[in-house]
Amino acid sequence: MIENGADVEMLLEISDLKTHFRTPRGTVRAVDGVSLTLERGKALGIVGESGSGKTILSRSIMGLLPRHGVIREGSVKFRGQEILGKSTKEMQSVWGREMAMIFQDPMTSLNPVMKVGRQIAEPLMLHLGMSKAEARQTAEKLLRDVRIPEATRRLDQYPHELSGGMRQRVMIAIALACGPTLLFADEPTTALDVTVQAQILELINEQRRDRNMSLILVTHDLGVVAGFTDEIAVMYGGKLVEKAPTKVLFERMKMPYTEALLQSIPRLDQPSHSRLAVIPGRPPDLVNPPKGCRFAPRCAYARDRCLTEEPQLTVAESPDHVYACHYPVGSPEYHERRVELSKASTAVGGSI
Amino acid sequence: MSDTDNLVHAVDTTDGGATNPADSPADEAVKRRLGWGFWLCIGWIVLMIVLAFLAPYLSIKDPNANFIDMSGKGRPPYGPSMDHWFGTDKDARDIFSRTLYGARISLTVGFVAIAFGLLVGGTLGILAGYFRGWFDRIISFVFVILLSFPSLVLAIMLTSLIERSLLTISLVLGVLSIAPVGRLARASTLQYADREFVTAARQIGATNRRIIMRELLPNVVIPMGALALLGMAVAIVAEGGLAFLGLSVEKGITWGFLIQLGSEGSTTLQKSPWIAFFPIFVLFFTVLALNFAGDRLRTYLDVKESAL
């Protein structure tokens, strides 16, 4: 995992990225000072509940935001070049060509009145200057790459004639069309059947390896990112709260929030029908975020300090693992509270 | 349409889709106020009604008298002056007082027409929506037939068959408004007929008559009220069109007739544009006021576009 810094190509360097929206209700601080880096060929998972700012973060990196009412500050360097201040026009040569995005819902993300072939051919003709015939040929090849049967016939079909999984494959084909170096996948499997989910993730991963792309996988499901990413960033309330190489994170997570996220996914080693832990409460209001730690109001391990003093990102045992918590998992205060909690729950259980 | 207009004011949408963080409580507030524009329009409409009503009692000039000027201004028409605010037509009749008198017929026709349309169309629509079945099918088909003519063509056809008096012209235009009003009433009734309070009333043994009068009517009347202002505007314009074509109330002064007088022949409009233009302005502002007020009211009462 740890590589020699000298010959690693840094594809993406984000520092203190802020993305705020002006609304009638006030300024929504959807992304509030996030720093990240991503090497060429690596996969980063961004994990959080809905409303944590993970989707906005990915779109903000790409620059794919509404034109008005948005404040975007900080720095986003792509291949060493600052892209944050670039105009939409300048970014259009980057979108689809260098950076591409797979969206969440394949049902609504494909144009319903345009043939699939045309939709794939569009960026090919635009960015690579292909002729109609060349683009069509390439589109067919792309459909084969994403393992759609009868590719030739599919070119002339409309999205509504395809199944959900098939449509997501089409979307992947569109994203891959111009050979981007950075691929964003925003909850690419949420809208799909469970059986199809694994296939789609496998396909994305395989294409990433074959094409030496970097991947940013946005999801609410820690289970999804586990097998497919090199590093994981956990977001809460518009902030980065923990970041570590995947293996390290799963072995030694520091944030109670990360732990809670992990407990909210079903696991095979648990007996079936065992209750899933649900994180109580709702994500914070990003117009008036809580003063201290943004997770504190929902955190079982929070103390007075958490409500008043905002924790800063701290380096854990290994230097590539950072977290923002006053009383992280494994600290004495954490254990103390944990004992109290288990006592309370057995007491409740005993009384029944 | 305008509810959506208000909603998009807050969020730019071209590049939108990415996020829609605007949870629009402020838009809600905009929607829930009628605004000064609405009251301005109502003010104009009330002014017009009052002036029209009081026209014979105001000390304005006789609309049918000829004010030939002997002091060397030559032959009429005369342009606007202190004496004749809106000028005179080529028979030296005062345009200002004629415009006020014109309001009498134009507004009456507009009012009676939409009242008739609401009464007949509303009743048929509610009954069709409540009883459904074959009755609904027949009524709906009648509405389709009425709507399958361009309204002006239908109006012209009907006026050709009758004596053109104030009442008959009003009724002809009322017939035209039956189908649009009826469809709205039917749609609103369908919307309410299955609600709990109607089912509840039926279960405690209320008669159909009671359910319709007590439960449905109050709910259906609200969207119709907003439609009434828009419908009145449409009727006034339609009357204007008929009058312009010489097919409205015979020998009566109406706005459309005045406008027609101002534009007939090849030189009237060129030499004395005021004859046509003053009535045009008054007609235009009245219709605009009715449209705007009706539109605001519809937004305010939150009548769904689809129901129209």
Added chain:
Amino acid sequence: MRFWLQRVAMAVLLLLSVSALTFGAMNILGDPLFNILGPVAGDVNNPDSVKLIEKAKAEFDLDEPLVVRYGLWLSDFVRGDMGVQFSSDGQPPVSDLIKERLPRTATLVLLAQLMAIVIAIPWALATASRAGKLSDRISTMNTFFLVAMPNFALAIILKFVLSIKLGWMPLTYVANDPLSSRLWQMVLPALTIALPVAAVFQRLLRTDLITTLQQDFILMARAKGLSRRRVLFRHALRPSLFSFITVVGLNTGALIGGSIVVETIFRIPGIGSSLVESVLREDFPVVLAIVMIVAVAFVLINLLVDILYSIIDPRVRR
């Protein structure tokens, strides 16, 4: 297939009802005998008049029951025989009048429809992509003004400004001019009809475009790196056209209504102005024929709209 059969059956039923009602109204409320003969019809004591009355009754089957007369009229009508004009000397067939005048009205309405569409689409695209900005609000106000302006008033204003004051446009239509100048003379009348209609179209399309622009596939299109223009034209426009097309069809009625007024103001001898003339002269066969032609056109256009619909939206195709 079944769907289309139903649509066509409905259209035929509608036309039959419309024609029956119109025919009935004309014959019950009006007095056909009086319309044919004038005052002579009431002069039953004069043997000469009686002879004329008998002749007219026989010629026009006036002694037959209404239903039979309707059947006769209908079978004539579908074969292109629309009866004779009462008001003209020598009673020339109505179809002659229609043949002469219908093309002018058709041209006018078609030209107006085209203008309305050509004006409305770019207008809607421009305002939808700037929704909420000052230019969009000004445009909304303009649409309000245009919609509230009665067409005869608009005709007079446009004629006054463009023809009389500026002299850019011809004042009236001259039936004997060459085709190109007649088309040019049609431009202002067509514009008069088209402007308010374009305003209605624009408001509708703008609303639908704004909805479409919030769809995921628009974001997807942007993420492909397509230009704003391309996103608007290639991705947003077509899925937004559904209700636009319906309303374009439905509004043909408004166009035909508008043409009646405009033909009168600009002195275009089309079927619209002839409808007004024949009503004033109580020439019922002409009125009946024109009303029927308008109704047929209206119903056919709506059928056409349904077909267009299925071309634009692949989802309703089978």
